[in-house]
């Protein structure tokens with residue numbers, strides 16, 4: 153496992169990795185870093201699908217697993233005119249991969265359950281090479297089969313996974329069958345309810361990756377926390393020849409240095425470099441070449457330091473205010489799961505237009521294109537796992553699952569300069585089991601990647617209500633976090649917008665606070681007075697009062713209002729207004745800007761004028 157050597161120092165963590173390897177993630181291979189830098193063949197395109205609400209492709213009528221040719225993964229064809237076979241991928245309709253199924257066919261909008269996917273490919277394998285089948289993401293439970301045999305399972309809708317298929321691939325007629333099931337359940341992450349659409353399907357690209365026998369599986373290279381010179385990290389080789397020399401080359405810095413790998417294929421890297429740091433004003437990326445004796449990979453990587461000092465957040469040693477916005481992974485051109493570079497460019501372009509230097513990618517790891525685009529455009533990122541609302545805190549299995557999702561997110565994104573914060577939870581209720589669950593995740597994040605800050609979106613408490621309202625940040629896990637996040641809905645779920653004027657905030661901690669959510673719904677084009685719910689004027693006034701209040705919080709160091717764009721949610725049923733959309737967006741699903749957009753934009757211009765970042 154990728155993180156095994158990393159985590160051996162920490163027994164409990166190592167144990168969870170082993171358990172995961174044995175249980176929920178059977179047979180997935182270690183993740184390959186930077187697949188864009190590899191020789192790849194895409195399997196994106198039209199896949200044949202069978203919608204299977206009763207799971208007849210997997211279970212017989214007594215709910216026992218099917219072992220015979222009725223099991224869909226066999227892709228069996230009748231051998232005679234008399235043979236009974238009740239499925240046929242090749243005459244079943246198609247859906248696009250990547251893509252959610254809900255928005256590709258009207259009858260699937262509310263569908264939650266199983267869909268089977270099939271794709272075929274031919275492949276010419278050269279001697280000495282290895283081949284991996286890589287999924288950017290599929291929601292939620294996935295079984296993958298190649299040529300009628302199980303490759304493995306994956307659980308979790310928003311992180312990548314891969315399988316080695318070197319010994320199983322044929323010259324021609326390969327068929328991949330994937331069972332994707334997005335049924336919600338209480339023990340999952342997220343659990344039964346969430347305020348976003350449960351988009352099912354193979355929602356991110358599927359790729360064949362060709363690598364040499366001994367290859368560079370992963371590497372990590374970032375500025376050490378608090379340093380503007382020390383590039384620290386590691387390289388991890390995979391294959392039979394683990395002891396090699398690894399050369400790190402950054403031509404623009406005139407840097408070349410060789411490091412030996414140990415018997416586990418790992419090299420520790422330390423470079424003294426003259427770095428032009430990455431920042432929102434100058435999102436500098438360097439071409440970094442990592443070359444072993446048997447493999448070579450190149451990637452654009454930026455270097456910046458991020459740390460806290462008391463209540464301040466320091467970017468490259470300088471205090472910074474995070475002018476952010478929250479974003480769901482929904483396409484700006486049509487309300488469906490986003491996955492493409494174009495989607496990323498538009499969404500992040502809107503954030504830039506607002507004057508942001510920061511985005512909260514809520515509430516789960518977004519597709520990789522978003523992170524790479526944030527690197528290029530100069531937007532700092534809060535990255536998040538879907539530990540959301542009501543999780544089964546007492547379940548060891550659920551914790552393993554959350555840890556695995558965190559690990560996969562960090563493994564994919566740990567070289568992105570844009571990522572400054574890992575968030576481990578959103579609006580979770582304090583309890584002893586919740587506290588220890590989250591503490592484990594915070595510890596995992598710090599261990600896996602000591603260069604980033606760890607946060608969580610907490611819930612504050614109202615401690616006084618008289619002439620003044622006093623709200624306190626007080627949570628047992630706050631001490632474990634580097635940065636405090638807090639969601640509040642003054643003016644929407646509680647109080648009136650004007651009540652923000654008489655609200656004061658206190659905190660028991662010498663730590664920075666990011667107001668990770670506030671906001672209210674408005675239907676674009678609906679105009680009324682500022683006390684009328686759902687009107688643009690109500691939302692505009694709410695933002696004005698909120699901003700006036702936020703300016704008075706002495707320990708506030710950033711904010712990510714809820715939210716950039718209206719997004720689909722099954723919880724939002726009000727006809728004529730919501731129509732299954734959460735309307736807290738500053739733009740609607742067609743990109744039309746509401747009045748509040750300009751209120752926030754103006755505030756961010758003011759803040760920007762007053763600081764360098």
Ligand code: GCB
Pocket residue numbers: 347515578579639669714734736
């Ligand atoms: C929240 C949640 C977010 C919801 C939002 C809302 O606190 O974190 O997922 O969408 O409130 O609109 O109620």
